[in-house]
Amino acid sequence: MLSLDLALKSLRNRAFSTSLTVGSIALSVALLIGVENVRVGMRESFSNTISQTDLIVGAKGGTIQLLLYSVFGMGSPTNNLSWDTYREWAEHPAVEWTIPYGLGDSHRGFRVIGTNEDFYRHYRYRGGQAIALAEGRAGSEVFDVTLGADVATELGYGIGDEVEVTHGIGEVGFLNHEHLPFTVVGILDKTFTPVDRAVYVTLEGIEAIHFGWEDGAPPMPGEEPTPDDVLAMEEIEITQVTSFFVGATNRRDVLRLQREINDYESEPMMAVIPGLALSEMWQGIGYAETGLRVVTIFVVLVGLLGMLVSLYTSLNERRREMAILRAVGAGPRRIVALLVLESMCLAAAGAICGLGLVYVLLSAGQPIVEAQVGLFIPIRPPGAVEWLFLGAVVTAGFVMGFVPALKAYRTALHDGLAVRV
């Protein structure tokens, strides 16, 4: 107790260098824990991109590729599935619901997704949240368009605006379907998932813009259908979908259903379980994560080394103090204890301030990060990982404290009661 009291008073006496040291440790600890929080937030928002979907089905190809173009709006689909095949599986007894996706077109860099009312009914993200409309209604007519929240904000679109669709994916599509204007009828609530960056039309709409196309080539000039031609049609026949999401009647049937789909003979197709595919993908990205963590651990080490330097350099001016302590009966062990305690107190204070700083920054920055980056970083009480980090920092402080402590020990033994400089 006496040693702790002395250590604290000694640190308080050197308030300026103490607060600098604590500050630098706090910053590095805040960085460490902050990065950990962002990492967890990223992983959660990643794996929460889609939920309650048991299978994603598409043409045969890579699992990650299917996941990328169906869920994340990245990369391009290789092949489509026929509408008949889709219907066959949609009516399979083990299937409770499906959401069909027709992909391949874009609008000013945003993906256009052809789907139907099942999307609004069944699509779930982040713990089962459903798609909701911020304004307007869900698109149901041929030329209806519903916009993801980011699309509406970034392009400044409102209800009633006309939108053109580009064939092909990319900032500048190579062909504009400009003869068939679509009209915005609804804007979705922000979800912080790729849903925000997509443009939703009906499957009929996708078919309509490709009328007259033969083998991937546009119709000859003058032969393009007009909106009136399209609207005059009683029913637009849907011929294909790119992929579809499946909700199983019973989760126990998912694996069997997946196997059946993979073995389907009439058309080469595959089904992936989103949870598995997502974690497989995350492992691929995980290297960056580890790298980031290593960097922040080094930052903490640098912070602690700063403490070591400041304690070590203070020793020379404290030789007098050590001699006095020796004179009143302090053994070399107490000198060691004093310095190790100082080091531990600095590390602990830094760790606690750093933890506090993380919460201050999180609560201040959470809405901003969520609005700007779409990353939701949950604020929760420190968990096992945080305590582990804090424990490690204090332990490192304890271990590092022995460097100045042993130096002081040797000096104290050598100096005795006289300070020889």
Added chain:
Amino acid sequence: MSLAIDVRRLRFRYGGGPWVLDIRELTLERGTRAFLFGSSGSGKTTLLGVLAGVLKPDEGEVGVLGRDLASLSGAQRDAFRAAHIGYVFQMFNLIPYLSVLDNIALPVRMNAQRKARLDGAGVKETAAMLADHLQIGDLLKRRVTELSVGQQQRVAACRALIGAPELIVADEPTSSLDFDRREAFLELLFRECERAGATLVFVSHDRALEGMFSRTISLPDINGAAL
């Protein structure tokens, strides 16, 4: 046991250097006020370090209050010093981050025997009483950095005296004071040592103070190590 100090055939050197101390015999009765003088470099501070148990002699016996320090381990000597010896430095006696009161109370907090000798009186009360005796009773709450050199030395004396150690060792505590203050300081120190029945070993190179002591020891005369 009536001898406070009983040194026999003591030899000491730093590392493998030349002998600094070579004392055939040095004895001191309990209750003595001894004046130990020698020019600077004659080994005064080293002898005090040996007597206080900070330095371990290479040869000989160092009897202090009936214990042979030469036969004790480092930790035992530390504990012995904490319990039985009060030490006053020439200057810079105080720990800068402790208040006057905390500086005085330090030995009592460090050692249970010193605390037991307060006879049930509180640490604060005892410190305040000693401070009163040394005429610094109004300074207890002050920061030590605000004190004059003379005041600091009195605080150091209080610290050496608290918990009634049997031996007070003072290493030129008055050398930074002017002459009038030296005498006043010494008189206060003597009175307190007498009150506690403590033996005082007072080191100085300044023989002007010699007359106030009951015994004078010339270190160059008893130290055979030629320096």
